[in-house]
Amino acid sequence: MALKPLFAIGILAIFSVSAVYSVEYLPMFDKNTYSVGEWAVITVEDASKNALVDVAESIVIDLQSNSDTVGIQLKLVETGQNTGIFTSIIQLSSSPSIENVLYVHDGDSIHAMYLSFIKTAKIKSDSYSDLSPILVSTDKADYKVGEIIVISGSVSGGNSSYDVNLSIIDPHGNTIYTEAVDLSYVQKFSTEINTEITGWSDSGNYKILVWHESEYTQAEIVFSFSSTYGKQKTTDTIKIFNSPINLDYAITSGKITLVRADLGKNSLFFSIDVSSGGHLTVKLPRYVMDSQDEDGDSDYTVLMDYRNAAFVEKQNPNERTLTVPYIHNTKSIEIVGTFLDVDPSAPSESTVIPDWVRNNAEWWSKDLIGESDFLSGIEYLIIQGVIQIPIIPANNGSESSAFVPLWIKDIAGWWAEGMVSDSEFVNGLQYLISQGIITV
Template sequence: IISYYDEISNFKYDSNSREISFSMPFEWSISNINQTSEVHQEIVVPKNFGDLLVSGYDMYINHVKISQDVVNIDDFFSEERVVHFIIYQRELLNVFQYNQNQDEMNFIIKPDRDYTHLSSVTENGQFRVLVSWEPENLKSNSNAKIIFDITDIFLKNRPVATEYEFSMTQNNKIIYEQSGISSDSKEEHNIAEFMMPEGISGIAYLNFKNLDNNNLAKSTIPIIIDRITNEISIPDWIRNNALWWSEEQIDDNTFIQGIEYLIKNNIIVIPQTQQESSTLQEIPPWIRNNAAWWAAGQIDDTTFVQGLEYLIQKGIIRV
């Protein structure tokens, strides 16, 4: 979270509801609102954190729903999405009439739909891909239905008929692929239906490439197959290690070696995760942020473990 108004506190993320909450001081008075042209908050979402790469967000301030006009999604960074929430005076006045006696803003930000509906922009900035699937929890050895639309950003995100290549992959292996011409209808979506092979679980990727025969018109969206939460077990004392590492009191190698030892000896129990053939050399900054938030109880075990699974896939943690 980046705040351009005041320091935030009480940050929490609920992985089940995909709901972000935090607080910020604010004087709820007409005189202060009249002097406040806007309150600007940003959320930075790593593009490998699929749960929050949704197509839209709802914001509530002190339990009052804010207009969708305040939300602006910027997907034009290669590694992260930046979501801007710019709350103007008219929105502040609307909240004020319901919450005149409070001295802070209590924010809740969550996906704007009850079902998962993700979006991503192609590397060349021309197309936006919107994706959902059925059933909500995709499982191995069962039917899967991927529903997607390809829209043109320069045509105000209108669906367009364009050539595409689609695939689902895991560990650089193709699970399913198809190609065709996308629908330009707002009512008729593109469908990919197939049987999910046996033994598929964890993070997989929906890949769209060569849109309109342009090799730069490509995008990848991470999703989770066979999402399981009851296999996670992390002793509370490990939070100290995560905190020390997030504060750079211990180095990356010490932290990683400790996590590897704990997983190998079943002190930390996480869903089985396979390593990809492509690896990373450095730990992304968002993993360190997750460790700090988890140590402080601001995110749950499931969200923290998603970071560990990512490090296993990228070959940084070896188990």
């Protein structure tokens, strides 16, 4: 027979509250497994509910079982004045649920829910032992967005013919990730999860649930996650080995230790030292490196530890900027193009360009003069050696031989207004002429 509710509250003092309070808001059971008829002690830490310093306050949580999916509400009382720790007991009974009594059967799961946090315990069955044969752990207790979660464990007596099933539950109780992980012949398993994939949007306590062959053979672990991007970002320049060229780059959670050029492959090889997952962003001036085909710009090939990797690119006439996400323990990133020159004659910022050339660019951008007048300035820069190209395309004297894409007008206007430097403008023209995009 179930104890009466008031008596149940009165005997709370005789139970030892052994829950750990390190995970705020997450309900904690005093044990992982119970027998039908046992009492469970449930504890929650919530400092925000400690509004009255001199009064022991209370909160309410929800409890459910497989046998009672509607469940009941349980009132938890603060353990003392100004503690922010709330606790109560519930009897796990084969009788129908009433106040402070939850209806359960052998093999049930019990779910304690507070706010968006859920904790699960088990009711023993004949096939369920106190000690789960599954052990699971993470490489650390808390993570930030972009970091990799390393999960590992073992299954005592597990069958390697069957996978280990893994689920991750977010603070709202939603399953955001599932995976079937191979169990090795020595009964061990491991996997890595990238927190930049879809679903990792809320900060809070997440639960990893692992089971093997049967839902009654399971284990779980809780970790905290911050959706605030907390990794340090380093922005710097680095010189290509045995070259005068410096590259601008930014990297999170690590550093570039060396950049090597492979002229045979038209590639740049970045050796990196990183502590967790993150991003490498590098600016590649077109006069140093590019990737082209007969139709114009083509995609670079990016390798992470010698395997094809995804990347994001931004480009303009002067440079292409690649951002490559990497996982923890990555050692190298290689970018492969179709052109590489690590000792080019890059125009200097001190290059003197006559005012009349700048004026022509401004007037042409505003449609005050024609294209031929703008091209006369480019021809002057080529003759003076300011713009250096391998071969100057021959001009047969016809107007149709000279061509400038209309979008160059915008760049010419930006340069005339000082929004683009002389060096960037000359580099862009030099590249566009050498590629035949501008003909003079």
